[in-house]
Amino acid sequence: MLSYFLxxxxxxxxxxxxxxxxxxxWGMAGMINLGLAGxxxxxxxxxSIATVYLEFPIVxxxxxxxxxAATAGGVLSQLSLNLRGDYLAIVTLGFGELIRxxxxxxxWLTNGSDGISGVPGPFRSSLTPLAFNAVAxxxxxxxxxxxxxxxxxxxxxxxxxxxxxxRDDEMAAAVAGKPVRLYKIQAFAIGSAxxxxxxxxxxxxxxxxxxxxxxxxxxxxxxxALTAGGTGNTLGAVFGAVLVIALLEGTRFIEPFFxxxxxxxxxxxxxxxxxxxxxxxxxxxxxxxxxxRPPRPLGTSD
Amino acid sequence: xxxxxxxxxxxASAAALAAPSLLGAQTMPIKLGSxxxxxxxxxxxxxxxxxxxxxxxxxxxxxxxxxxxxVVLVSEDTQTSPEAAVRAARKxxxxxGVAAILGTWASSVTTAVAPLAWESRTMLMxxxxxxxxxxxxxxxxxxxxxxxxxxxxxxxxxxxLREGATQLAWIxxxxxxxxxxxxxxxxxxxxxxxxxDSLIYEAxxxxxxxxxxxxxxxxxxxxxxxxxxxxTVVLLRDLWQxxxxxxxxxxxxxxxxxxxDTLPKxxxxxxxxxxxxxxxxxxxxxxxxxxxxxxxxxxxxxxxYDHANLSILAMAAGEGTTGDTIQSNLRLISQxxxxxxxxxxxxxxxxxxxxxxxxxxxxxxxxxxxxxxxTQFVFKLISNGVASVHSRT
Numbered sequence: 001m002l003s004y005f006l007x008x009x010x011x012x013x014x015x016x017x018x019x020x021x022x023x024x025x026w027g028m029a030g031m032i033n034l035g036l037a038g039x040x041x042x043x044x045x046x047x048s049i050a051t052v053y054l055e056f057p058i059v060x061x062x063x064x065x066x067x068x069a070a071t072a073g074g075v076l077s078q079l080s081l082n083l084r085g086d087y088l089a090i091v092t093l094g095f096g097e098l099i100r101x102x103x104x105x106x107x108w109l110t111n112g113s114d115g116i117s118g119v120p121g122p123f124r125s126s127l128t129p130l131a132f133n134a135v136a137x138x139x140x141x142x143x144x145x146x147x148x149x150x151x152x153x154x155x156x157x158x159x160x161x162x163x164x165x166x167r168d169d170e171m172a173a174a175v176a177g178k179p180v181r182l183y184k185i186q187a188f189a190i191g192s193a194x195x196x197x198x199x200x201x202x203x204x205x206x207x208x209x210x211x212x213x214x215x216x217x218x219x220x221x222x223x224x225a226l227t228a229g230g231t232g233n234t235l236g237a238v239f240g241a242v243l244v245i246a247l248l249e250g251t252r253f254i255e256p257f258f259x260x261x262x263x264x265x266x267x268x269x270x271x272x273x274x275x276x277x278x279x280x281x282x283x284x285x286x287x288x289x290x291x292x293r294p295p296r297p298l299g300t301s302d
Numbered sequence: 303x304x305x306x307x308x309x310x311x312x313x314a315s316a317a318a319l320a321a322p323s324l325l326g327a328q329t330m331p332i333k334l335g336s337x338x339x340x341x342x343x344x345x346x347x348x349x350x351x352x353x354x355x356x357x358x359x360x361x362x363x364x365x366x367x368x369x370x371x372x373v374v375l376v377s378e379d380t381q382t383s384p385e386a387a388v389r390a391a392r393k394x395x396x397x398x399g400v401a402a403i404l405g406t407w408a409s410s411v412t413t414a415v416a417p418l419a420w421e422s423r424t425m426l427m428x429x430x431x432x433x434x435x436x437x438x439x440x441x442x443x444x445x446x447x448x449x450x451x452x453x454x455x456x457x458x459x460x461x462x463l464r465e466g467a468t469q470l471a472w473i474x475x476x477x478x479x480x481x482x483x484x485x486x487x488x489x490x491x492x493x494x495x496x497x498x499d500s501l502i503y504e505a506x507x508x509x510x511x512x513x514x515x516x517x518x519x520x521x522x523x524x525x526x527x528x529x530x531x532x533x534t535v536v537l538l539r540d541l542w543q544x545x546x547x548x549x550x551x552x553x554x555x556x557x558x559x560x561x562x563d564t565l566p567k568x569x570x571x572x573x574x575x576x577x578x579x580x581x582x583x584x585x586x587x588x589x590x591x592x593x594x595x596x597x598x599x600x601x602x603x604x605x606x607y608d609h610a611n612l613s614i615l616a617m618a619a620g621e622g623t624t625g626d627t628i629q630s631n632l633r634l635i636s637q638x639x640x641x642x643x644x645x646x647x648x649x650x651x652x653x654x655x656x657x658x659x660x661x662x663x664x665x666x667x668x669x670x671x672x673x674x675x676x677t678q679f680v681f682k683l684i685s686n687g688v689a690s691v692h693s694r695t
Contacts, residue, residue, distance in 0.1 A: 004396030011389065101504070104476045114434050114478045115384075117413055129421045206388060207417050212410040213385045248386075252378065252393055264349045267340035267379040 006133040008249050010205055013140035014198050015241035018218075019225045020147050020234060021194030027232040027292070028160060029187035030167030031077070032089040036222055038096030039192045041103060041214035043069045043199025045110060048119045048209050058122055062200040069196020070189045077188035081181055084170075096216065103211040115210025119203050136205045143201065144238065147194055151234040154190070156295045163187055164232075164294075221248075228281045230288030239290060247274050331374040332623045334359065334613060335400035337390060337415065338606070342382030343530075344407045346560075350594055351405045351429075351606040352377050357593030358610035358646060365647040368614055369621065376400055380407065384414035391415040395422045401617060401625050402427060404609040407602065409435060409478050412444075419443050424625040425632075427609040429602045432478035436671040442629045445672035447605040447663050449578045449679075451479040455486040457679045457695060458526055458551055458576055463490065465549060465574075467524035472500040473517045473537065474528020483528050497522075505533050514540045527552035535561050542569040551576060554601070554682070557689075567687040575689055578664070579680035580604040586611075586644035586662040601663060608661035611646040612636055615659055618650050635659055637667040 018040060025033045033039075047065035050056040056064070080091045103110045110116065122139065124132050154160045165173040166180055174180045203209050221244050229240025251270040258266060281289070336355045338348035352375075359373045367373060376398045378390035387406070394400045395418060402425035406412040409432035416435065419426035420443040428435065429448045436444060462470060470487050474480055484500040491498035499520035503513045514537070517525070525541070527534055527550065534556040541550070554577035562570055580601055581587055590599045590607045613628050615635040620627035635649065640656030643649040649657050659666055665676045683692040 001397055004392050007392050007396070008389070105502070107481060112478070112481070113410065113476055114432060115410060115413060117417070117434070117438060129418075206414065208384070208414045210384055210410040210413065212383065212408070213414070215383065217383065218385065249389060249393070252390070255377075262349065263336075263338075263352045263377045263379070264340050264345075266377075267381075270379070271341065 003130040003133050006130070006137040008245055010133065010137045010140045012242045012245040013137070013144045014202050014205070015222065015225060015244055016144045016238045017140075017147055017194055017198035017201065018222045019229065019237035019241045020144075020151050021191045021198065022222055022226050023191075023232065023234060023237040024151060024154065024194065025073075025188055025191035027226060027237070028155065028163040028167065029184060029191075030163075031184065031188060032085065033092045033188075033191070034089050034216070034219055035076075035092035035094070035096030035099075036195060036219040037214040037216055038092075038099035039069045039073060039195035040199040040202070040218065041096075041099050041209075041211075042072055043196030044203040044209045044214075045103060045116075045199075046196070047200035048116045048203045049109065051120055051204075052116055052118060058120060058204055062197070062204070065200035065203075066193050066196045069199065070193035073192025073195075074185055074189035076192075077185045081184065093216070096214075096219065100211050100214050103214070110211075113211055115208060115212075117208045119207045119209065121204045121207055124207070140201055140205070143197065147197070148234055148238060151237075155234060159183070159186075160295075224278055227288055228278065228285075230290035230292060232292030233288065233290045236288050236290035236292075240288070243289075247277060329371060331372040332368055332617065333374050333376050333398050333400045334610065335391075335394035335398065335403045336375055336377045336405050336606070337380055337387065337394065337403050337411075338377075338405040339382040339407050339411075340377075340379040342380070344380070344382040347407060347600060347602045348379070348405075350596075350600065350603045351407070353594055354590055354603040354607040355404055355610040357590075358607060358614070362614055362646050362650070365650070368618055368650070369623065371623075373614065380411050382408055382411070384408075384410045387411040388414050388418065391418050395419075395424050400424065401623055402609075402613040402628055404613065405602075405606040406430060412446075413438070416440060416444060419625075422625070423629070425613060425628040427613065429605045433482065434478065436673050440672065442632075442672065443625060445632060445668050445674075447608055447666065447674050448601075449677040450673050451482050452486065453677065454553070454576075454578070454679075455479065455483045455526075458553075459486055459490045461574070461576065461681055461693075462524045462526065462549075462551060463494065465524065467549070468496055469520065469522045469524070470496055470498040471517050471520060471522035471525045472498075472528055473513065473525060474502065475505040475530065475533055476502050477528065477530075480528055483526065487526060503529075503533070503537075505529070507533070508536065510537050510540045511544070513537075514544045514546070518544060518546060523548040525550045527556055529556050531556050531558050531561050535564055538565060538569055538573070550574065551681075553577065554689075557684070559598075559689075562684065562687050562689065570684045570687060573684045574681055574692065575684065576679055576681045577601055579678045579694060580663050581661070581665075581678075584644055584660070584662060586660070589645055590662045599662065604662035608659075608663050608666050611649070611661060612659060612666060614646040615643075615649045615653070615657070618653055633668060637665075 043065035046068040047061035051061035162178045225240035225244045230236025255266040336352045338351040340348045380387035406428040409430040412428040412430040420440045428446045431451045551574040554575040557575045616628040616631040620631040640658040679695040681692045682689040
């Protein structure tokens with residue numbers, strides 16, 4: 001039971017990294033990124049290829065995953081700078097699918113739909129499954145803390161303020177002398193770096209990557225996490241991620257209460273509960289459980 | 303006197319407190335996990351796969367259980383996604399403590415769950431075909447009842463030869479079998495001096511007109527399909543519209559009854575299908591028919607029926623209830639010179655004399671790495687919208 005709890009805390013941590021990444025791109029800068037799973041995949045694949053085929057140490061592999069995702073994010077936002085709203089959503093959605101198609105078809109690099117198995121985890125071979133889960137959980141939670149701290153600093157810094165201005169009115173921000181295009185690219189790259197970091201963490205925890213893992217459903221879960229937690233709110237992002245995992249996993253334990261139901265019906269009830277929760281949250285807390293509050297500028301006292 | 307009494311009292315109460323847990327260890331149910339795709343792409347197969355396992359467990363419980371204990375099924379949904387399946391498998395292993403996980407379907411799901419299984423010493427029985435699965439370092443904790451891809455493709459290739467093919471073609475989507483299929487057909491073509499052309503298309507398209515034009519450029523007279531049901535519907539229609547008059551053979555899971563219902567009869571006329579043949583004449587097959595209440599048992603449900611029987615018999619043979627017991631006793635009860643049995647209830651009764659389980663999906667004999675051997679195949683010919691048996695291997 002403890003092992004299961006730790007594993008799910010690790011998954012929640014990975015989802016939290018994704019939600020924090022999306023929060024920078026969408027919550028702070030207002031750019032819709034439906035290609036989230038693609039950046040997640042880039043980080044996961046880059047780190048897996050580096051550690052499995054090139055036998056890099058894990059730390060180096062993870063750093064490479066972060067860099068690849070950040071670069072891709074920077075380039076993609078550069079290419080789509082003039083797109084906003086729905087149009088940007090379409091481009092990023094396409095990007096996510098593109099990455100999955102490349103991972104499926106470029107067999108020489110990614111081993112195709114077979115995927116890459118045996119991705120090393122820190123000390124995995126010398127630990128029991130429980131101890132490994134504990135180590136992974138501790139590592140991921142510390143990473144989330146660091147990512148949360150960085151996000152918080154960005155939010156409170158002049159850069160974060162400028163991002164919110166761009167999100168709310170791009171023209172006004174430009175008139176006020178903010179380098180809108182540069183800031184948007186930077187925000188996208190920083191967010192993508194967090195998404196890539198989550199991907200690398202997932203690959204090393206799970207020890208297996210395959211194109212099927214990076215289907216758009218994951219993107220929907222993370223959007224749910226962020227909207228439920230509170231778009232633009234870093235605490236909300238983390239809380240939302242924990243909520244999503246708690247819902248996904250907690251609903252498994254309601255099945256024994258419905259003994260008359262068949263397996264399919266019980267599985268469907270899980271999906272109904274998850275969907276209904278989203279509807280309820282959106283209906284009664286449209287700004288999320290922790291709504292965004294403008295921060296006090298740095299350096300002011302209480 | 304008073305001290306003695308107190309000691310006696312303490313001892314007695316400790317014993318009284320400990321008794322339920324000692325008794326509990328003897329009477330606690332034995333748990334088997336089913337991890338089938340109840341939702342998602344595999345959702346058409348998963349429910350009956352699960353029901354087949356459940357049916358076996360009910361029969362064993364009615365006959366008195368396993369090692370004097372009740373067997374309980376814990377069922378989880380893979381959602382046909384490796385990401386969701388890993389979380390479900392962790393729950394089965396860490397919370398429920400199942401001895402075996404039965405019935406993983408998609409190859410990517412099996413590969414994702416595999417490391418969890420062997421690290422926690424839980425048995426994993428799957429119906430996935432990708433060759434790479436049994437090549438993992440699984441220490442005997444994986445076995446599969448589905449013939450591996452190489453065997454399947456070789457069988458189809460030989461069939462094409464027998465039916466008089468001279469110019470081969472393969473067209474399909476990207477799967478763990480795609481490259482292997484092309485490779486096998488190219489080898490057959492080279493040995494017989496035939497031509498061979500291949501094309502991997504993108505899944506989820508609404509038309510394959512240009513792909514069909516491209517593959518027909520080499521004038522094939524026998525095409526092997528490599529897709530799943532959703533894209534095969536579109537492809538068969540486009541091949542027909544393009545006026546292709548040669549022969550076609552496709553896997554039975556791709557050219558399945560729902561595809562035959564969807565397409566006009568003209569389109570599917572003369573198409574061959576092939577699949578690992580369930581042992582339709584066997585008593586085990588009849589048992590699955592009865593459990594599921596259907597006439598035609600799909601190959602995957604026949605296989606999960608066997609998974610449940612095999613794991614129960616292996617636990618009984620090893621007189622243990624862990625994954626280790628199943629791993630070390632599986633081949634003892636599935637192959638060899640023992641008496642042939644086709645269900646766990648009979649097997650449990652005859653166990654002492656040595657048994658050889660032979661089930662609904664075939665003889666259930668495994669090689670060293672957990673691949674099934676001795677699978678029979680059946681080829682069916684579709685005529686007037688109905689598939690009927692054409693030949694067997």
